[in-house]
Amino acid sequence: MKELITKNKWLGFIAIIVYALIAAGYATHTIVPFVQQYMPAVSEEIKSFLPVTFENGEIVEPQDTVISKEYDVGGDKVKVVMNTGVDEFDTLDLRNQGLYISRKYIYAVSERKTEIQSFEKLQMPNMVVNDEIVDLTAAEIEKNIGKYMFVTTFFAFLIFSAIAVLLYTLFMHWIIRIWFKVDFSQTLFVNSVAYVILSLLSLLTPFNIGIIIMFVALIAANVGINSAVKEENV
Numbered sequence: 001m002k003e004l005i006t007k008n009k010w011l012g013f014i015a016i017i018v019y020a021l022i023a024a025g026y027a028t029h030t031i032v033p034f035v036q037q038y039m040p041a042v043s044e045e046i047k048s049f050l051p052v053t054f055e056n057g058e059i060v061e062p063q064d065t066v067i068s069k070e071y072d073v074g075g076d077k078v079k080v081v082m083n084t085g086v087d088e089f090d091t092l093d094l095r096n097q098g099l100y101i102s103r104k105y106i107y108a109v110s111e112r113k114t115e116i117q118s119f120e121k122l123q124m125p126n127m128v129v130n131d132e133i134v135d136l137t138a139a140e141i142e143k144n145i146g147k148y149m150f151v152t153t154f155f156a157f158l159i160f161s162a163i164a165v166l167l168y169t170l171f172m173h174w175i176i177r178i179w180f181k182v183d184f185s186q187t188l189f190v191n192s193v194a195y196v197i198l199s200l201l202s203l204l205t206p207f208n209i210g211i212i213i214m215f216v217a218l219i220a221a222n223v224g225i226n227s228a229v230k231e232e233n234v
Contacts, residue, residue, distance in 0.1 A: 012192030
């Protein structure tokens with residue numbers, strides 16, 4: 001075991017890459033069918049707000065039109081409102097979560113904050129958004145959603161896991177050094193492998209591992225492995 005740890009520390013990073021691949025594959029397998037199932041319904045709802053004509057960074061057609069709908073999303077009420085009779089909304093009036101579209105701006109309202117973006121800054125081209133464009137976009141999304149989802153989630157899991165392992169190691173290495181005279185790279189290696197095993201357990205089973213449980217489990221893994229290495233040297 002000592003030789004494995006001291007001579008193959010790069011395997012920790014390989015383990016994180018493998019975990020990111022597995023996690024991305026699992027997420028893609030889970031999410032893509034869901035997106036494909038609801039895409040037709042979402043497309044039809046979008047069409048109910050169309051056609052919309054954009055010119056010079058604002059909506060010019062339809063004029064003075066108000067369309068308001070409310071949806072149940074995961075038990076929460078979400079509103080979608082388009083009002084082309086105003087250039088902008090008063091954010092104090094936007095109390096409900098949802099999407100609000102004026103002639104020049106789009107507002108995304110959540111419980112925590114309101115994000116505002118103008119069509120001009122979004123560089124919205126002069127065009128007519130109609131049913132045909134929605135159908136073409138939906139078909140493109142359904143065709144490539146698996147590929148985009150896998151790549152995006154792979155890098156998300158890879159970056160998050162690498163940062164998490166590094167932070168865990170930075171916080172606990174001084175504790176491990178109290179008991180064992182090991183260098184930082186060895187603690188990093190043990191944490192990488194243990195983190196991947198515990199994360200896969202949490203991902204593929206109902207067992208949920210929180211931050212504190214992970215921290216304690218990683219300390220236990222370091223103590224167990226370093227104790228075994230120490231006994232080999234006796």
